Amino acid sequence: MDGETHATPLIVTIVAGLGFAFLLGMIAAKLRLPPIVGYLLAGVVVGPHTPGLVADGELAAELAEIGVILLMFGVGLHFSIGDLWAVRRVAITGAIAQILLATLVGIAVGLLGGWDLAAGLVLGLSVSVASTVVLLRALDERNALASVDGRIAIGWLIVEDLVMVLTLVLLPAFGAWLGGDGETLGLSALAKELGLTLLRVIVFGAVVLLLGVRFVPWLLRQVARTGSRELFTLAVLGLALGIAFAAAELAGVSFALGAFLAGIVLSKSELSHRAAAEALPLQNAFAVLFFVSVGMLFDYRVLLEEPLGLLAVVFVIVVAKPVIAGLIVVLLGYPLRSALVVGVSLAQIGEFSFILASLGVALGLFPEEGRDLVLAAALLSITVNSFLFKLVEPLSRWLAGPGRPLARREGRARRRMGLLRRSLRQQRHAAARQVSPSQLRSQAELARLFPLLRDMSEERLDELIGLFLPRSAQPGERLFRTGDRADVLYFILEGSVEVELPQGHAVTLHSGEIFGEMALLSGKRRSADVVALDYCQFLTLTSDNFDAFARLHPPLRERLEALANARNSHNQGGDRD
Secondary structure (H helix, E strand, O other): OOOOOOOOHHHHHHHHHHHHHHHHHHHHHHOOOOHHHHHHHHHHHHOOOOOOOOOOHHHHHHHHHHHHHHHHHHHHHOOOHHHHHHOHHHHHHHHHHHHHHHHHHHHHHHHHOOOOHHHHHHHHHHHHOOOHHHHHHHHHHOOOOOOHHHHHHHHHHHHHHHHHHHHHHHHHHHHOOOOOOOOOOOHHHHHHHHHHHHHHHHHHHHHHHHHHHHHHHHHHHHHHHOOOHHHHHHHHHHHHHHHHHHHHHOOOOOHHHHHHHHHHHHHOOOOHHHHHHHHHHHHHHHHHHHHHHHHHOOOOHHHHHOHHHHHHHHHHHHHHHHHHHHHHHHHOOOOHHHHHHHHHHOOOOOHHHHHHHHHHHHOOOOOHHHHHHHHHHHHHHHHHHHHHHHHHHHHHHHHOOOOOOOHHHHHHHHHHHHHHHHHHHHHHHHHHHOOOHHHHOOHHHHHHHOHHHOOOOHHHHHHHHHHOEEEEEOOOOEEEOOOOOOOEEEEEEEOOEEEEOOOOOEEEEOOOOEEOHHHHHHOOOOOOEEEEOOOEEEEEEEHHHHHHHHHHOHHHHHHHHHHHHHHHHHOOOOOOO
16 A cells, blocks of 8 residues: 555545535525435536536446436335326326327427427427426425325326336337437338337336246245345345346346336335335435436536526426316316316426436437436426425415306315225225235234233234234334324334424334324324334224224223323323324
8 A cells, every 4th residue: 555545436426426415405405495406406516517526427327327227116116006096097197198298398399499309309208207206205295195186196197107117218219210319210110120129128027027026025035034134135226226237138128117117026025115115225325326417417508508498498397287287187077276286296307307308318319408408497397396385275275266267166076086085095995904914913912012902802902903004114204294183093013213292302112112192082183293213014093993992992092091191291291193
């Protein structure tokens, strides 16, 4: 060792990217903006178009590829055919119609700006799809993830994601024909190339899904039995990256599609929630590096050279696309509030937009200044989006108020919404019941773990087990917030949660403890936030099931009331759940 400091571009890129992303992400959070805004700005700071430290762009691009793989793996892992099917009438029809119409608007903007049809098509596709990451964060902050409107918006974006995955597969096949780089194929050759691409996708997808749903859950169970968390994490990441790599090398399709299929395969395992929790830290880290690498591509000079073009693109994203989506929801017979929630949810663009724009540049279909416009529009739309959500409630009340033309149709629309709400509730309960008996635990184990249940007869305990619904949570997941309705009682099987009390301090609860009882017993709304600290498994008891059981077994209510009173005294008179 000569003591000299050697150049380490990989370390510099990671440290600079994550360091500035953390700093600017914190500033964005303090300003009540999505942290993704800070991550994109971090890329601008360490990019080649601004003075000062410049990270290695090629290394950042490779790290970003891992970020894309893990992002798509997460999309597949949380993809639910059941959830999508429940809202299929509005989500599938609406999303496809909205993508087509928004793409046409984008093409028109591109043509008016002097671009050719291919560039306009890439622009239209880029602005037609919203960011799932931004939407989930926005819905979570408003306690709307489990709401019917939230489920519709999420289902809508699932369809958008599926369409974009297909677009990423097909665009290279059409690239030369649209005027991009490479040899232009005739119609017959293009049809043949397209057919081969689709055949490869179908065959690879079928092989992965048919073999994976049998092999992967078995493999994860074997790894879980070793008790090694490191091996389980390696198994999850190895499967995600390995299937993505196989998709590119063996089937000639994108990493993104392979990662998406890997996520779907792992979602079939009863250990899927744990797999998501184990992959989450790396997924988050590389996703941040993906957004940083996107920011590095941004040339701020486009703001000075193309101000009208930027305004036009932002207009399409923030005004035209939400209006299109909202009108589609209204025409399908759903309430105005649902139309506004879906419209506002789509008033931003994110990860798929960046991937499409970069792919368009790589294929010679899209100018680099177009990509800069998309990046700048993403920054602005994500920033504005958080404020648009605040307009949903007052605007829906005003549009559907007494004497308004739309007031009469709201009654019919709300009845339709009620039917959808009941359908979603039945589906959720049915899915929760499709669990292995080991997830509900034996009578003896439950009686040992929870003191409240220790002297309950086997008959009563068996009845109670029949009422429990299992639930999982990932680290950082918020189970409920202050002001939520109290409709569930939680029994912690594994993991720990933090109860954030209104007085400003917090209490940690572990396996064998219960929470959610105070507000459930009093009928008041929640007066604290509860967040999972690590991977958690719960048994939950809905308020209806709790009341039904407590009538047959009054001692359970009495013990819960005693526990609530003791906790209330400990918290000096403040409610804690």
